[in-house]
Amino acid sequence: MSRPTENDAISLADLSATHRDLLWILSQAGPSESGLLHHALTDYYTDRIDQTRVRDSLEELIEHDLVTKQAHDTTEYRLTESGRRALAARQAWQAGTHNVSGGHE
Incomplete structure:
Protein backbone atom coordinates (compact mmCIF):
# COMPACT_ATOMS: atom_id res chain seq x y z
CA MET A 1 0.00 0.00 0.00
CA SER A 2 1.36 3.41 -0.89
CA ARG A 3 1.64 6.11 1.75
CA PRO A 4 -1.07 8.77 1.65
CA THR A 5 -0.08 12.18 0.38
CA GLU A 6 -1.14 15.42 2.06
CA ASN A 7 -3.99 15.68 -0.47
CA ASP A 8 -5.17 12.22 0.61
CA ALA A 9 -5.21 13.19 4.30
CA ILE A 10 -8.04 11.55 6.18
CA SER A 11 -10.37 13.58 8.31
CA LEU A 12 -10.88 12.32 11.84
CA ALA A 13 -14.60 12.60 11.08
CA ASP A 14 -14.07 9.55 8.83
CA LEU A 15 -12.77 7.49 11.75
CA SER A 16 -14.54 5.71 14.59
CA ALA A 17 -14.64 7.10 18.10
CA THR A 18 -12.18 4.39 19.14
CA HIS A 19 -9.70 5.57 16.51
CA ARG A 20 -10.07 9.19 17.58
CA ASP A 21 -9.75 8.27 21.25
CA LEU A 22 -6.56 6.31 20.58
CA LEU A 23 -5.09 9.31 18.78
CA TRP A 24 -6.07 11.57 21.67
CA ILE A 25 -4.51 9.23 24.24
CA LEU A 26 -1.28 9.08 22.23
CA SER A 27 -1.22 12.87 21.98
CA GLN A 28 -1.50 13.14 25.76
CA ALA A 29 0.60 10.16 26.89
CA GLY A 30 3.23 10.11 24.17
CA PRO A 31 4.63 6.86 22.75
CA SER A 32 2.80 3.95 24.36
CA GLU A 33 2.42 0.18 24.22
CA SER A 34 -0.94 -1.29 23.16
CA GLY A 35 -1.58 -2.58 26.70
CA LEU A 36 -1.39 0.93 28.14
CA LEU A 37 -3.65 2.23 25.39
CA HIS A 38 -6.13 -0.59 26.06
CA HIS A 39 -6.10 0.22 29.77
CA ALA A 40 -6.76 3.91 29.09
CA LEU A 41 -9.73 3.06 26.87
CA THR A 42 -11.22 0.58 29.36
CA ASP A 43 -10.98 3.26 32.05
CA TYR A 44 -12.95 5.62 29.80
CA TYR A 45 -15.51 3.41 28.03
CA THR A 46 -18.48 1.94 29.86
CA ASP A 47 -18.66 -1.00 27.43
CA ARG A 48 -15.96 -3.65 27.48
CA ILE A 49 -13.30 -3.08 24.83
CA ASP A 50 -11.27 -6.03 23.60
CA GLN A 51 -7.46 -5.90 23.37
CA THR A 52 -7.71 -7.27 19.81
CA ARG A 53 -9.98 -4.36 18.85
CA VAL A 54 -7.39 -1.92 20.16
CA ARG A 55 -4.58 -3.58 18.17
CA ASP A 56 -6.73 -3.71 15.01
CA SER A 57 -7.64 -0.04 15.42
CA LEU A 58 -3.96 0.85 15.84
CA GLU A 59 -3.11 -1.06 12.65
CA GLU A 60 -5.81 0.88 10.78
CA LEU A 61 -4.37 4.15 12.09
CA ILE A 62 -0.95 3.03 10.81
CA GLU A 63 -2.48 2.38 7.37
CA HIS A 64 -3.76 5.98 7.37
CA ASP A 65 -0.29 7.27 8.36
CA LEU A 66 -1.64 8.73 11.61
CA VAL A 67 0.36 6.41 13.88
CA THR A 68 3.67 4.58 13.59
CA LYS A 69 4.73 1.35 15.27
CA GLN A 70 8.25 0.68 16.48
CA ALA A 71 9.27 -2.70 17.81
CA HIS A 72 12.22 -2.96 20.19
CA ASP A 73 11.89 -5.03 23.35
CA THR A 74 8.20 -4.07 23.20
CA THR A 75 6.00 -2.57 20.51
CA GLU A 76 5.45 1.15 20.88
CA TYR A 77 2.93 3.31 19.05
CA ARG A 78 3.33 7.04 18.44
CA LEU A 79 1.59 9.80 16.52
CA THR A 80 2.92 10.85 13.14
CA GLU A 81 2.99 14.46 12.04
CA SER A 82 -0.15 13.69 9.99
CA GLY A 83 -1.80 12.41 13.15
CA VAL A 100 -15.91 27.46 7.00
CA SER A 101 -16.64 28.66 3.51
CA GLY A 102 -20.01 28.62 1.83
CA GLY A 103 -21.93 28.16 5.06
CA HIS A 104 -25.49 29.31 5.65
CA GLU A 105 -26.40 32.09 8.04
Whole structure:
Protein backbone atom coordinates (compact mmCIF):
# COMPACT_ATOMS: atom_id res chain seq x y z
CA MET A 1 0.00 0.00 0.00
CA SER A 2 1.36 3.41 -0.89
CA ARG A 3 1.64 6.11 1.75
CA PRO A 4 -1.07 8.77 1.65
CA THR A 5 -0.08 12.18 0.38
CA GLU A 6 -1.14 15.42 2.06
CA ASN A 7 -3.99 15.68 -0.47
CA ASP A 8 -5.17 12.22 0.61
CA ALA A 9 -5.21 13.19 4.30
CA ILE A 10 -8.04 11.55 6.18
CA SER A 11 -10.37 13.58 8.31
CA LEU A 12 -10.88 12.32 11.84
CA ALA A 13 -14.60 12.60 11.08
CA ASP A 14 -14.07 9.55 8.83
CA LEU A 15 -12.77 7.49 11.75
CA SER A 16 -14.54 5.71 14.59
CA ALA A 17 -14.64 7.10 18.10
CA THR A 18 -12.18 4.39 19.14
CA HIS A 19 -9.70 5.57 16.51
CA ARG A 20 -10.07 9.19 17.58
CA ASP A 21 -9.75 8.27 21.25
CA LEU A 22 -6.56 6.31 20.58
CA LEU A 23 -5.09 9.31 18.78
CA TRP A 24 -6.07 11.57 21.67
CA ILE A 25 -4.51 9.23 24.24
CA LEU A 26 -1.28 9.08 22.23
CA SER A 27 -1.22 12.87 21.98
CA GLN A 28 -1.50 13.14 25.76
CA ALA A 29 0.60 10.16 26.89
CA GLY A 30 3.23 10.11 24.17
CA PRO A 31 4.63 6.86 22.75
CA SER A 32 2.80 3.95 24.36
CA GLU A 33 2.42 0.18 24.22
CA SER A 34 -0.94 -1.29 23.16
CA GLY A 35 -1.58 -2.58 26.70
CA LEU A 36 -1.39 0.93 28.14
CA LEU A 37 -3.65 2.23 25.39
CA HIS A 38 -6.13 -0.59 26.06
CA HIS A 39 -6.10 0.22 29.77
CA ALA A 40 -6.76 3.91 29.09
CA LEU A 41 -9.73 3.06 26.87
CA THR A 42 -11.22 0.58 29.36
CA ASP A 43 -10.98 3.26 32.05
CA TYR A 44 -12.95 5.62 29.80
CA TYR A 45 -15.51 3.41 28.03
CA THR A 46 -18.48 1.94 29.86
CA ASP A 47 -18.66 -1.00 27.43
CA ARG A 48 -15.96 -3.65 27.48
CA ILE A 49 -13.30 -3.08 24.83
CA ASP A 50 -11.27 -6.03 23.60
CA GLN A 51 -7.46 -5.90 23.37
CA THR A 52 -7.71 -7.27 19.81
CA ARG A 53 -9.98 -4.36 18.85
CA VAL A 54 -7.39 -1.92 20.16
CA ARG A 55 -4.58 -3.58 18.17
CA ASP A 56 -6.73 -3.71 15.01
CA SER A 57 -7.64 -0.04 15.42
CA LEU A 58 -3.96 0.85 15.84
CA GLU A 59 -3.11 -1.06 12.65
CA GLU A 60 -5.81 0.88 10.78
CA LEU A 61 -4.37 4.15 12.09
CA ILE A 62 -0.95 3.03 10.81
CA GLU A 63 -2.48 2.38 7.37
CA HIS A 64 -3.76 5.98 7.37
CA ASP A 65 -0.29 7.27 8.36
CA LEU A 66 -1.64 8.73 11.61
CA VAL A 67 0.36 6.41 13.88
CA THR A 68 3.67 4.58 13.59
CA LYS A 69 4.73 1.35 15.27
CA GLN A 70 8.25 0.68 16.48
CA ALA A 71 9.27 -2.70 17.81
CA HIS A 72 12.22 -2.96 20.19
CA ASP A 73 11.89 -5.03 23.35
CA THR A 74 8.20 -4.07 23.20
CA THR A 75 6.00 -2.57 20.51
CA GLU A 76 5.45 1.15 20.88
CA TYR A 77 2.93 3.31 19.05
CA ARG A 78 3.33 7.04 18.44
CA LEU A 79 1.59 9.80 16.52
CA THR A 80 2.92 10.85 13.14
CA GLU A 81 2.99 14.46 12.04
CA SER A 82 -0.15 13.69 9.99
CA GLY A 83 -1.80 12.41 13.15
CA ARG A 84 -0.91 15.59 15.04
CA ARG A 85 -2.25 17.76 12.22
CA ALA A 86 -5.49 15.75 12.04
CA LEU A 87 -6.00 16.11 15.81
CA ALA A 88 -5.30 19.85 15.63
CA ALA A 89 -7.84 20.24 12.81
CA ARG A 90 -10.43 18.30 14.82
CA GLN A 91 -9.79 20.42 17.91
CA ALA A 92 -10.20 23.58 15.84
CA TRP A 93 -13.47 22.25 14.46
CA GLN A 94 -14.70 21.35 17.95
CA ALA A 95 -13.75 24.79 19.25
CA GLY A 96 -15.55 26.46 16.36
CA THR A 97 -12.37 28.10 15.08
CA HIS A 98 -12.21 26.19 11.81
CA ASN A 99 -12.45 27.98 8.48
CA VAL A 100 -15.91 27.46 7.00
CA SER A 101 -16.64 28.66 3.51
CA GLY A 102 -20.01 28.62 1.83
CA GLY A 103 -21.93 28.16 5.06
CA HIS A 104 -25.49 29.31 5.65
CA GLU A 105 -26.40 32.09 8.04
